[in-house]
Amino acid sequence: MKLLRRTFIATATAAVSAAIFTCSTALLAPSANAQDLTKLTFIQEWPTPDGFWIPWILGSDKGFYSEEGIELEIVTPPTVADTMKFLGTGRAEVAFTTSMDIVFAKSQEAPVVAIGRYGRGNNWGILSATGDKLSVADLKGKTLGIYNDAWTMAQLEMILSDAGLSMEDIKTVAASDDTVPLLLQKRVDAVTGITNAEGTEIVTVTGKAGEFLPAIEHGAPNTPIFALAANMGWLAKNPDTAKAFLRATTKSIAYSAAHPEEAVEAFAKRYAKAYDPAFIKQQWLDTIPLFGTTDNKALLNDAKDWETLVAALAKFKVLDGLLPATDYFTNDYLPE
Incomplete structure (x- = not known):
């Protein structure tokens, strides 16, 4: 079977194995001067490249991050459980993760917070x-x-x-x-x-x-599954870089949604030996509608979403020691 959602063929496994823990992909526009950019380590939600990453892949190729002074380094975690470990310990400044992983991480007193949503509902x-x-x-x-x-x-x-x-x-x-x-x-x-x-x-x-x-x-809240998160210590010291990251990401989502063929081609270029083109194309087409509008509010955390999520977790006794909904997210760094 070819690679579909997340399963790599053998040659692809060899190609990405070096990404575990240490090796990552620095995404720069061809004309960008790395010496003038601030390196930003971006830990992902899954241990193999995923079509959900398309916006920051294409956005980096288009120079949206370098225009904001950022050298974006995409890091692939060893396992799904390691994303929050990287973020919480400061080995990554920002993360692509899930709302639930943020909630569970904060229950362990990890200094993480959602800074943007990815999608608008629960599918x-x-x-x-x-x-x-x-x-x-x-x-x-x-x-x-x-x-x-x-x-x-x-x-x-x-x-x-x-x-x-x-x-x-x-x-x-x-x-x-x-x-x-x-x-x-x-x-x-x-x-x-x-x-x-x-x-x-x-x-x-x-x-x-x-x-x-x-x-x-059947009882689950209709709240966004995925989120962009950041290390809170890093946020406090680097608010301008956080804002620059979210501006570039907002622009990247809008451009990728408006140019799906180019978006899929960017993914294909980076992972040419390790993906099924029919799947990635369909996946991105299936993902675009989940963003709703792709304006400056695309990443806006909705307080009601977090309140609904916390209420559901409390109702079903999924987790002890839940915090107020406002402790899990911030909109302070979004584009104005």
């Missing part, structure tokens, strides 16, 4: 094969392919609770990088995922849309 849920539509009650006794990240586990518990079930009522198989092969190989009955990743992959491989059980219809 996570349970996916099953075409024609095998499931209800929440149907999940009892079923085997699910899952990811061992905070967001997956929290929402899965919420969905099950809606039908009076718990994690003890299902069996799980953890995937290191991609749940969809487990489903296509019939090793599990369903998988967790989102419409513009696992959902896109099912369509790309089979030519048919799989069945989707939306989490938001």
Whole structure:
């Protein structure tokens, strides 16, 4: 199988293995003078290159970051659990992560905060094969392919609770990088995922849309899944650089959404040996609508979203020691 969502072929694994911990990709416009730029380490949410990174890849190629005085260094984490470790310990200044990972990190007193959203709603849920539509009650006794990240586990518990079930009522198989092969190989009955990743992959491989059980219809909050985050100590010392980073990112999202073919080509150029062009193209097309408008408010954190998320976590007793919603985000560094 070619690389689809997150699974690399062998040659790609060799190409990116050096990215673990130490080696990363510095993205500069060809004419940029690195000596005049401030290096910004940007840790990602996944241990292999992802189509969600397209805006900062294309934006860097177009010079949007260097125009703001930034040398953007994209770092691939060893595992999904390491993104917040990098950010919290200052090995990265900014991160592409999930809202839930920020909440869990702050419960461990990590100095991290959301500085921008990525998308406007929650498109996570349970996916099953075409024609095998499931209800929440149907999940009892079923085997699910899952990811061992905070967001997956929290929402899965919420969905099950809606039908009076718990994690003890299902069996799980953890995937290191991609749940969809487990489903296509019939090793599990369903998988967790989102419409513009696992959902896109099912369509790309089979030519048919799989069945989707939306989490938001069963107790999960309709809040953005992904977020841009920053180390709070770094923010306090570098407010102008943080603002410059978000200006460039806002511009990059708008440009990538308006020029999808060019956006996919930028990804292809960087990861030519390690991706499926049909999947990446479809994934980006599936992602664009999730931004809503791509103006200066595209990254604006909505206080109601965070309040809804915290309330849901409290209701389902997902996490102890929850903080006020305003402690998890700031809009102080967004473009005016």
